[in-house]
Amino acid sequence: MPKSSAANKKIRRLPGRPAAGTLDQREALLDAAKLAFARHGFAGASLRSIAQDAHVTAALASYYFGDKAGLLAAVVDHRVAPLAHSLGAALMAAGEDPVVQLRAFVQAYTLTASRNPWLPQLIVREVLNEDGALRETFAPRFAGGMTAMLRQVIERAQRVGAIRDDLDPARAVMSLVSLCIFPFIATPLVSGALAIEVSENTAASLAAHHFSLFMTGVEDAR
Amino acid sequence: MPKSSAANKKIRRLPGRPAAGTLDQREALLDAAKLAFARHGFAGASLRSIAQDAHVTAALASYYFGDKAGLLAAVVDHRVAPLAHSLGAALMAAGEDPVVQLRAFVQAYTLTASRNPWLPQLIVREVLNEDGALRETFAPRFAGGMTAMLRQVIERAQRVGAIRDDLDPARAVMSLVSLCIFPFIATPLVSGALAIEVSENTAASLAAHHFSLFMTGVEDAR
DNA sequence: TGTACATCAGTGAACGCGCGTTCACTGATGTAC
DNA sequence: TGTACATCAGTGAACGCGCGTTCACTGATGTAC
Numbered sequence: 001m002p003k004s005s006a007a008n009k010k011i012r013r014l015p016g017r018p019a020a021g022t023l024d025q026r027e028a029l030l031d032a033a034k035l036a037f038a039r040h041g042f043a044g045a046s047l048r049s050i051a052q053d054a055h056v057t058a059a060l061a062s063y064y065f066g067d068k069a070g071l072l073a074a075v076v077d078h079r080v081a082p083l084a085h086s087l088g089a090a091l092m093a094a095g096e097d098p099v100v101q102l103r104a105f106v107q108a109y110t111l112t113a114s115r116n117p118w119l120p121q122l123i124v125r126e127v128l129n130e131d132g133a134l135r136e137t138f139a140p141r142f143a144g145g146m147t148a149m150l151r152q153v154i155e156r157a158q159r160v161g162a163i164r165d166d167l168d169p170a171r172a173v174m175s176l177v178s179l180c181i182f183p184f185i186a187t188p189l190v191s192g193a194l195a196i197e198v199s200e201n202t203a204a205s206l207a208a209h210h211f212s213l214f215m216t217g218v219e220d221a222r
Numbered sequence: 223m224p225k226s227s228a229a230n231k232k233i234r235r236l237p238g239r240p241a242a243g244t245l246d247q248r249e250a251l252l253d254a255a256k257l258a259f260a261r262h263g264f265a266g267a268s269l270r271s272i273a274q275d276a277h278v279t280a281a282l283a284s285y286y287f288g289d290k291a292g293l294l295a296a297v298v299d300h301r302v303a304p305l306a307h308s309l310g311a312a313l314m315a316a317g318e319d320p321v322v323q324l325r326a327f328v329q330a331y332t333l334t335a336s337r338n339p340w341l342p343q344l345i346v347r348e349v350l351n352e353d354g355a356l357r358e359t360f361a362p363r364f365a366g367g368m369t370a371m372l373r374q375v376i377e378r379a380q381r382v383g384a385i386r387d388d389l390d391p392a393r394a395v396m397s398l399v400s401l402c403i404f405p406f407i408a409t410p411l412v413s414g415a416l417a418i419e420v421s422e423n424t425a426a427s428l429a430a431h432h433f434s435l436f437m438t439g440v441e442d443a444r
Numbered sequence: 445t446g447t448a449c450a451t452c453a454g455t456g457a458a459c460g461c462g463c464g465t466t467c468a469c470t471g472a473t474g475t476a477c
Numbered sequence: 478t479g480t481a482c483a484t485c486a487g488t489g490a491a492c493g494c495g496c497g498t499t500c501a502c503t504g505a506t507g508t509a510c
Contacts, residue, residue, distance in 0.1 A: 025454090039351075039352045040265065040351065040352065041263045041265060041266065041347075041351070042266075043262065043263060043265045043266035044263065044264075044265035044266070044351070046495075046496065046497085047496080047497060047498090048495080048496075048497090056454095057454070057455060057456075058496095058497080058498090059454075059455065059456075059457095059498080059499085059500095060453090060454065060455085061497095062497075062498060062499080063453080063454070063455095067497075067498075068497065068498090121350060124346070124350070124407065124408070125263075125347070125350060127408065127410055127411065128343060128346070128347060128407060128409075129261075129262065129263070129266070130261045130262070135410055139410045139411060139414055139415065143410075143411045143414075143415055144414075144415045147411065147415045147416055148415070151416075168418075168431075170416040170417060170418050171418060171428075171431050173416060174404075174405055174408075174412055174416055174418060175401055175431070175432070175435055177404070177408070177411075178400045178401050178403075178404035178405060178408075179397055179400050179401065181400075181404060181408075182396075182399070182400035182403060182404045183396055183400060185346065185350060186346070186349065186396075186399070186400075186403075188349055188357055188361045188365075189349065189361060189365045189369065189399075190396055192361055192365075192366075193361065193365055193366045193369045193370070194369055194373075194392040194393075194395060194396055195392060196390075196392050196393060196396060206393075209390075209393055209397070210397070212439070213397055213436075213439040214435075214439060215439075216438060216439040217434075217435040217436060217437075217438040217439025247487090268462075268463065268464085269463080269464060269465090270462080270463075270464090278487095279487070279488060279489080280463095280464080280465090281465080281466085281467095281487075281488065281489075282486090282487065282488085283464095284464075284465060284466080285486080285487070285488095289464075289465075290464065290465090
C-alpha cells in the first residue's frame with residue numbers, strides 16, 4: 001500500500017492520475033508565467049522556475065501548452081486578451097462624447113494597470129523584442145485595434161472642436177498612450193527616484209493627472 | 223612559412239599576437255553588445271552572437287571584460303554614460319530660464335534618441351528587469367541625477383509662475399519623461415499601427431510636439 | 445453492489461543543445477645585446 | 478644592423494551547467510458488466 005511519506009521535505013504529488021478538480025494547475029501555470037515573463041522577459045524566465053512557482057512539474061508546461069512559446073501565447077489569450085477587451089469595452093460604454101470617452105479610457109487603463117502591473121511590463125518587453133513572438137501576435141491583435149479606436153475618438157474630438165485640429169491625431173494618440181503606460185514600466189524610477197506612489201489607491205488621482213495634462217495640452221483654445 | 227589560406231570561406235585571424243593598431247576590436251564588441259542587449263535583452267543576447275557581429279572570438283569578450291555582466295557594465299560606462307552626461311550638459315548650457323532649459327532638454331534628448339534608438343531600449347529593458355544588473359547600477363547613477371535636475375528646473379518654473387504650482391513636480395517630471403521616452407521604445411506600435419516616422423529628420427518636429435503638449439498642459443493660466 | 449479494466453492526467457529521469465567561462469597554447473611584437 | 482628571446486594579445490577547444498523538450502511509465506478515475 002503506497003503511503004505518502006511525511007518524512008519528505010517537499011510536498012509532492014504521487015505518480016498516477018491525480019484526483020479530479022485539481023485542474024487549476026493550468027491556471028497556476030498561466031499566472032506564474034505571466035509574472036515571470038513580465039519580470040525576467042521571455043528568454044530570462046525558465047520553465048523550471050515558472051513550474052516551481054506554480055507548484056507543478058516543468059514537464060506539465062510542455063504537456064499543456066506544447067512548448068514555451070505556446071505558454072506565452074496562452075498567457076496572451078487567457079490573461080492579456082480579457083483585460084485588453086475590457087479596456088475597449090470601457091471606451092465604448094462611455095457614450096458619444098469623445099472627451100468623456102478619453103477620460104473613461106484613461107481611468108480604466110490606469111486602474112487595470114495598477115491592479116495588474118505585470119500587464120504593461122509584459123507587453124512592453126515582448127513588443128520591444130525584435131524576435132519576440134508577441135511582436136507579430138500582439139501588435140496587430142490588440143495594439144492595432146486599440147490605437148485605431150483612440151485615433152477615431154481623437155479625430156471626433158477635433159471635429160467637435162474639443163481638440164486643436166492642427167494636431168496630428170496619430171501623435172496625439174502616441175502622447176496619450178505614453179503618459180498612461182510609461183509610469184508603470186519605469187517603476188524603479190517612478191517609485192524610486194521620484195518617490196511617486198503608483199498603486200490602486202492612487203490610480204484615480206494619477207488618471208486625473210494624465211487626463212488633465214493631456215486635455216489641457218491638447219485642447220482647442222479658440 | 224605560415225600562409226593565410228585564401229581557400230577558407232571565413233576570413234579569420236591567425237593565432238598568435240596580432241599586428242598592432244587592431245585594438246578597436248574592443249570598440250566593436252561594445253557596439254555589437256549595446257545593439258544586442260537593446261534588441262534581445264541581457265539574457266537573450268549570447269556572447270557568441272555578439273562576438274560574431276563584432277567579427278571577434280567569444281573568448282575575447284571574457285578576456286576584455288571579465289564576464290558577460292562586465293560587458294554590460296562597460297557598455298554603460300562607454301556608450302550610455304557619455305550620452306547621459308551630454309543630456310545633462312545640454313540642460314545646463316541652456317541658461318537660467320527654466321522653460322528654455324526644459325525645451326533644450328526635450329530637444330537634446332529627442333535628437334540623441336533618434337540617433338541612438340538602442341539607448342532608450344537598453345535602459346528600459348534593463349531597468350525593467352527585477353534582477354537586472356543595471357537596476358542597481360543605472361538608476362542611481364543616471365536616472366536619479368537626471369530626474370533630480372528636471373525636478374529642480376520644474377520647481378523653479380513653478381516659482382517663476384510658468385507652471386501651475388498646484389501640480390506635483392515629481393508627477394510633472396514623470397509625465398515629461400513619459401512623453402519623451404515612450405515613442406522610442408514602442409517602435410512597432412508607433413511606426414507600425416500609428417505610422418509615425420521617428421527618425422533624425424523628424425526629431426525636431428517631435429521634440430516641438432512633446433514640449434508644446436507638455437508646456438500647454440502644465441502652464442499657469444492665471 | 446462488486447470487480448476488472450481501459451483511459452489518460454501527470455511524472456521523473458534522461459536527452460541533446462547552446463550557453464558563459466576557462467586555459468594551455470600560439471606566434472608577431474618589442475627589447476636587449 | 479642582426480639575432481635571441483621574453484612578452485602578451487588573442488585563440489580554439491573543451492568544460493560543466495541549466496535549458497527546453499521527450500517519453501516510457503504510473504495509478505486514480507470512470508465505465509462496463
